[in-house]
Amino acid sequence: MNKINGEIYMQNKEQKELLVRLGEAQNKFGYLSEKVMIELAESLDMSISDVYGVATFYSFFSIRPQGRNIIRICKSVPCFLKNSQVIIETVEKEIGIKPGETTPNGKFSFHLTNCIGVCDKAPAMMINSEVYIDLTPNKISQILKAHK
Amino acid sequence: MEQIALTINDRQLSASSGMTILEVAKENSIDIPALCYRQELSPIGACRICVVEVERSETLVGSCHTPIAQGMVIHTHSKKVLQVRKTMVELLLASHCGNCFMCDKANICELRSIATDLEVGLPRFQVKKRYYPVEDASPFIVRDLTKCILCRRCVSACNEIKKEKVFGIAYRGFDSKVVVDFDQPIDKDVCRDCDVCISFCPTGALSKHGEIGEEKKGEPLIISG
Amino acid sequence: MAQQRIVLRNCGVIDPMQISTYLDRDGFKALKKALAGVTQEQIIDEIKLSGLRGRGGAGFPCGLKWELAGKAQVDEKYVICNADEGEIGTFKDRYILERDPFTLIEAMAIAGYAIGAKRGYIYLRAEYHCLLDLLKNAIGQAKEGGFLDQFDIDIREGAGAYICGEESALMDSIEGKRGEVRYRPPFPPSRGLWGKPTIINNVETLMNIPQIIFNGGHWFSQLGTEQSKGTKVFSVSGDVKKPGVYELVLGSRLRELVEGLALAEKVKMVQVGGATGRIIPYEMIDMPLAFESILGAGAIIVFNETRDIIDIVYRVMEFLAEECCGKCTPCREGTEVMVEILERFSRGGGLETDISLLEEVASAMMLSSLCGLGQAAPIPVVNSLQYFRSVYENRIRQN
Numbered sequence: 001m002n003k004i005n006g007e008i009y010m011q012n013k014e015q016k017e018l019l020v021r022l023g024e025a026q027n028k029f030g031y032l033s034e035k036v037m038i039e040l041a042e043s044l045d046m047s048i049s050d051v052y053g054v055a056t057f058y059s060f061f062s063i064r065p066q067g068r069n070i071i072r073i074c075k076s077v078p079c080f081l082k083n084s085q086v087i088i089e090t091v092e093k094e095i096g097i098k099p100g101e102t103t104p105n106g107k108f109s110f111h112l113t114n115c116i117g118v119c120d121k122a123p124a125m126m127i128n129s130e131v132y133i134d135l136t137p138n139k140i141s142q143i144l145k146a147h148k
Numbered sequence: 149m150e151q152i153a154l155t156i157n158d159r160q161l162s163a164s165s166g167m168t169i170l171e172v173a174k175e176n177s178i179d180i181p182a183l184c185y186r187q188e189l190s191p192i193g194a195c196r197i198c199v200v201e202v203e204r205s206e207t208l209v210g211s212c213h214t215p216i217a218q219g220m221v222i223h224t225h226s227k228k229v230l231q232v233r234k235t236m237v238e239l240l241l242a243s244h245c246g247n248c249f250m251c252d253k254a255n256i257c258e259l260r261s262i263a264t265d266l267e268v269g270l271p272r273f274q275v276k277k278r279y280y281p282v283e284d285a286s287p288f289i290v291r292d293l294t295k296c297i298l299c300r301r302c303v304s305a306c307n308e309i310k311k312e313k314v315f316g317i318a319y320r321g322f323d324s325k326v327v328v329d330f331d332q333p334i335d336k337d338v339c340r341d342c343d344v345c346i347s348f349c350p351t352g353a354l355s356k357h358g359e360i361g362e363e364k365k366g367e368p369l370i371i372s373g
Numbered sequence: 374m375a376q377q378r379i380v381l382r383n384c385g386v387i388d389p390m391q392i393s394t395y396l397d398r399d400g401f402k403a404l405k406k407a408l409a410g411v412t413q414e415q416i417i418d419e420i421k422l423s424g425l426r427g428r429g430g431a432g433f434p435c436g437l438k439w440e441l442a443g444k445a446q447v448d449e450k451y452v453i454c455n456a457d458e459g460e461i462g463t464f465k466d467r468y469i470l471e472r473d474p475f476t477l478i479e480a481m482a483i484a485g486y487a488i489g490a491k492r493g494y495i496y497l498r499a500e501y502h503c504l505l506d507l508l509k510n511a512i513g514q515a516k517e518g519g520f521l522d523q524f525d526i527d528i529r530e531g532a533g534a535y536i537c538g539e540e541s542a543l544m545d546s547i548e549g550k551r552g553e554v555r556y557r558p559p560f561p562p563s564r565g566l567w568g569k570p571t572i573i574n575n576v577e578t579l580m581n582i583p584q585i586i587f588n589g590g591h592w593f594s595q596l597g598t599e600q601s602k603g604t605k606v607f608s609v610s611g612d613v614k615k616p617g618v619y620e621l622v623l624g625s626r627l628r629e630l631v632e633g634l635a636l637a638e639k640v641k642m643v644q645v646g647g648a649t650g651r652i653i654p655y656e657m658i659d660m661p662l663a664f665e666s667i668l669g670a671g672a673i674i675v676f677n678e679t680r681d682i683i684d685i686v687y688r689v690m691e692f693l694a695e696e697c698c699g700k701c702t703p704c705r706e707g708t709e710v711m712v713e714i715l716e717r718f719s720r721g722g723g724l725e726t727d728i729s730l731l732e733e734v735a736s737a738m739m740l741s742s743l744c745g746l747g748q749a750a751p752i753p754v755v756n757s758l759q760y761f762r763s764v765y766e767n768r769i770r771q772n
Contacts, residue, residue, distance in 0.1 A: 013567060018549035019532055034330055044549075048329045049316025056318045057551040057698075058532030060499045063330075076461045077644075077688050078610040078674055114535060114692055116500040117464045119610035119674075120617045129502040193556035196702050196741045207748060208740045213556045228740070235737035239706035272730060273710045298705070317551065317699075320534070322709040324699030 014044045018054055022061055031062045059113065067102045067109035069147045071095075072126040075112040078119035087123045088112065090137040094144055107147070154220040169211035170198055173224055180224050181233065181262045183240075183350050184299040185212035189308055192300050197233055197262065200224045208232060234266045242271035243278055243322075244351075245294045251352040258350035259297060280325075283333035288341045289354060291334050296353040298324055302345035314339050375622040375629070377596070379604050380580040384472035389507055392514040395475040401520050403583035404479050407486055416487040417443055420582070422590030424602035429455055429538070429575030430646065430670040431745060438572050441562035442488040445570040450490035452481050452524075453566065453573040455543060457498045459535035460647030461692060462672035465606040466576040468618045470504050473580075474511035478526060480579035482515075483586060485524040488572060493524060496543050498531045505530065535648075535696035539744050540573045542698060553698045554744035577606055577671075597623035601663035605671050612677035613637040621662065628658045631675055639678045642760070647672040648689050648696075649749035652682075652756040682761040683768070686753050687715035693750045704747030707738040711754060723768040728758065 018040065025036045032055045041051045055061050073079075073088050092098060095108050102109040118124045121133035132143055150165040156173055163172040168191065173180050183195035191213035199208035203221040208229060211222075223229060241263060248254045280293040303315040303326060314334075318327040328334045346354045378384075387394040395401075407416055421436030442450060454477060458466040470477070481493045495508065508528055515521050529547050531537050537546045541555035544566045565571025581603055585593045594602050601623035607630055610616045614636035621630060627645070631637045643653045645662075646669015653660060653667065660666050676685065694708035711734060714727050735751030742748045758765065 013548075015549035016547065019529070019546065020549075023530065023532060037330070047313035047316060049318070049327050050313065052327060052330050053316040053318040054549070054551050057320050058499075058534050060531075060533035076692060077685060078462050080688060081611050081674075081676070081680070113533075114696060115459060115461045115463075117458055117467045117498070119462050119464055119608065119672075122610060122616075126500065131500075131503060191556070193743060194700050194702065196743065199741045207742075210556055210743070215558065232737045232741050235733055236702050236706075236741065239710065239734070239737070240702060242710065243706060272726065273713075273734070275706070275710050275713050298699070298702075317553075319699070320551075321694060321697040321699045322705055324705065 012045055015046060018044055018046070018051065019058075022051075022055055026061055030068070031065045059111075062109075065102070067106050069108050069127055071108055071110045072113040072116070073099075073111075074114070074116045074118075074122070074124050076115040076119075078115070079122040079124060082122040084123040086137060087125065087135050087140065090140045091125075091144075094141055108144075152216050152218050152220075154216050154218070154222065156222045157224055163216055165216070167216055169200060169202075169209070169214050169216055169220075169222055172216055173200075173211065173222075178224055180211050181265065182212055183258060183262065183297065184301060186301060186305075186348060189301065189304045189348075192304060195297070195299050196236055199229060199232060201226050201229050230266065234268055237263050237266055237268045238271050239273060240297050241268065242273040242275045244297065245277055245279070246271075251295065252355055252358070253352035257352060260351075278325075281333075284357070285333055285335045286339055287336055287357065288339055288343070289334060289346060290357055292353055292355070293325065294353075295351045296326060297351055298326070299350055300326070301348040301350065302326060302354060305345050305348040309344050310342055315345070375625045376620060376634075377604050377622050378620055379584050379593075379596075380469065380577055380606050381473075381618070381620045382584070383476060384469060387473060387475070389472055389474055390510055392475060392511070392518055395473075396518075399587065400475055401479050401515075401518070403586035404482050404486075404520060407483050407586055413443055413487050413489065416483065416586065419590040420487075420585060423581075423585045423593035424590075424597075424600075425578065425581055425585065425593065426601065426664060427575060428577035428605065428671070430460070432664045432668065435574065435578055438562055438574075439484065439488055441560070442490075442565075442570040442572045445563060447570055449567075449569045450488055451566045451569060451571040452484045452488065452490045452493035453540075453543065453547070453571060454481055454493065454495045454579055455538060455540065455573055455575045456501065457496050457531050457538040457543060458501075458576070458670075459498055459538045459696075460650075460670045460672050461689065462610050462644070462647055462674040463608045463670050464610075465608045465618050465671060467501055467504070468608075469576055469580060469606070470501070470508065474508050475515065476580050476583055477576060478511055478515045479520070480582035481526055482521060482524045483582050484572060484574070484579065488570070490572075491524060493526045494547055494566075495526060495528045496531060496537070496547060497528055498537075499533045502530065534698075535692075536698045536744075536746060539746055541744065543573065544571065551698070553700045554746075556743060575670075598661070598663045598665065600665050601668070605662060605668065607662075607671045607673050609635040609673045609675065611637075611673075611675040612640070612680070613675050623663045623668075624661045626658075627653065627660050627662055627667075627673075630662065630673060631658065635673075635675065637675045637677070640675055641678045641680055642676050642682065644674045644676070644685075644689075644753065645669055645672070648692050649746065649752055652686075652753050652760065654760040681719075682757050682764055683715065683718045686757045687712070687719040689753050690715050690750070693746065697746065697750075698744075701741075701743040701747060703738045704742045704744075704750060707734045707742075707747070708750055710734055711751070715754070718765060718768050721768060722772050723765060724772070725769060727769070728762075728765055731758065 182198035184192040201223040283291040425435040537552040542552040546552040561571040
């Protein structure tokens with residue numbers, strides 16, 4: 001007899017806290033250290049590989065230390081049509097790093113991201129959880145200066 | 149138990165409700181290939197090789213996890229089904245290292261066997277291959293993820309049969325990978341001498357340390373077609 | 374123009390931070406009506422009569438979904454609001470949540486009563502974190518007002534994964550797992566969150582509910598076409614003078630929206646429905662927007678004559694490959710192969726065999742992928758080959 005309706009639902013309900021707790025740790029420490037993941041695995045009765053699997057699935061989690069401010073520029077089609085490339089290049093020039101990198105002073109990490117849902121005000125980016133819209137190269141340096 | 153009447157490949161059959169299409173087919177000696185399904189495990193539904201045509205369904209359905217229903221008309225080897233299976237095996241081979249000459253499990257490799265049955269030749273798709281270093285630190289198990297096709301049988305087998313959780317899936321999309329802890333090479337601490345996952349691995353990704361030629365003792369590969 | 378505000382009726386009218394402004398607009402009267410003597414079956418019948426179909430893309434009849442979950446004889450059931458709006462070019466749910474969180478809360482409470490669920494979740498995408506306080510405030514005020522005495526609403530935030538907008542991946546994500554898709558059956562109304570009967574509705578779908586209960590299903594079914602009742606909210610972006618959110622009666626023409634309202638000029642093509650949406654060449658712009666023809670999640674991205682079709686399709690496919698969960702073979706491997714081929718074309722290359730390879734992979738993905746993402750991912754590629762094949766052929770020739 002098949003187990004379609006059986007075992008897959010026999011599961012650990014504690015695990016529902018995992019995303020919330022990973023999010024809290026991400027905000028507090030800026031990344032998910034092995035120490036944090038081991039603690040979570042123990043307290044939620046999960047294996048380390050399962051915690052690691054969740055941590056590496058979602059793009060807002062990071063398993064490596066990040067800068068104090070995380071810049072995410074949207075690279076999806078609506079922003080691309082509004083010259084997001086120019087915005088990306090401006091940010092690269094301003095902070096001197098490429099997407100995927102962190103500035104040596106630890107101030108910024110910089111990533112390209114998929115659609116952030118403000119396509120009517122493209123091009124757009126997020127810094128931490130703040131959204132910036134209708135970007136122009138001139139606006140960029142001002143916005144970046146406001147972040148410590 | 150309620151009996152369900154259905155048709156597979158123009159044969160009128162009857163089976164108990166709750167059975168999957170694949171189970172009914174098997175019971176009636178109809179062979180549906182599968183790379184993630186194994187009788188001993190809960191259906192995984194990942195490889196999609198076992199897809200079949202069910203009349204009035206827009207898409208093909210995974211036979212390993214789809215329960216039979218009254219009056220279902222199923223084709224397990226229609227032209228459409230075979231073409232899709234063939235493309236999928238070719239996709240798997242495109243990112244697979246393909247070093248069958250060097251592989252100890254070549255003769256008992258399910259991927260190779262299914263590819264042969266479906267007459268899949270050299271893959272025409274150009275896609276990057278997944279290359280990972282061989283993990284041979286454990287005395288019990290050798291992992292060569294370059295040969296892994298992400299069927300997840302090892303994860304399920306460890307979980308469901310041994311009640312252990314040595315493996316997990318990490319990352320996303322094409323980069324998905326079967327990992328141990330923080331994506332570390334498997335070593336003696338995490339895994340004991342149980343061999344369960346090895347016996348479930350359809351390719352050469354999991355094997356034992358062994359004498360040269362030992363793994364070749366399986367049934368020789370019959371090349372049909 | 375067939376603009377009509379049902380979903381957006383309170384947007385810009387009420388103060389999203391003040392429940393009193395919502396109550397002034399008949400807020401929570403539908404819930405009161407439902408709780409006072411209307412049976413659960415009657416509510417579901419009313420929704421069925423309305424003909425309301427899911428607004429998230431798949432278009433499943435809402436009443437039927439509720440009926441299936443309602444009939445299940447289980448104590449624990451769930452209502453989930455899918456606010457994981459990740460489709461490229463959609464922002465209507467953000468627009469709605471920002472301006473009228475109360476209607477959504479009322480709708481979820483009605484849904485909870487109708488199917489017999491005590492708890493609901495709003496799954497909010499990580500990119501919309503800025504809406505969290507507003508939503509919490511609205512739930513808090515609704516609780517204080519005594520509107521959530523029998524139904525609790527929790528907000529669960531995503532963490533950056535498009536696939537979590539897919540209902541089964543969304544449930545796994547709420548359960549604290551990787552957002553990977555499940556095979557179906559079992560469908561969520563019979564076995565959903567933690568294996569319990571669950572209904573999952575898009576924000577916009579739910580926004581229709583209070584109005585349907587208040588005015589009756591028959592009223593709603595008078596709007597729209599044969600198979601597409603009511604209105605649809607569209608997010609318009611790209612090469613238009615007036616991008617933004619528009620609500621139109623279903624069956625309105627794509628041209629009305631794109632040229633009439635958003636004021637697009639020299640249109641070459643329009644992608645309708647997001648990343649996996651169909652690409653419509655300008656010659657077909659008089660198509661009606663409805664489930665019978667094209668709709669999706671209501672994302673409308675307009676491209677003018679200067680745009681290169683292959684460039685666009687390549688970018689869309691790159692997005693889908695990045696957002697694929699990785700569980701099933703056709704989607705995981707197929708999107709990657711398509712990215713490789715399209716990248717070659719976008720660089721000005723392209724091999725003689727590439728077109729037939731694209732078509733072959735597309736067919737396998739559409740027929741055998743585990744979820745809607747994989748099944749629909751090849752649509753833009755297939756459409757571009759259908760309507761702009763010569764562009765591909767020219768690249769191959771020039772190569």
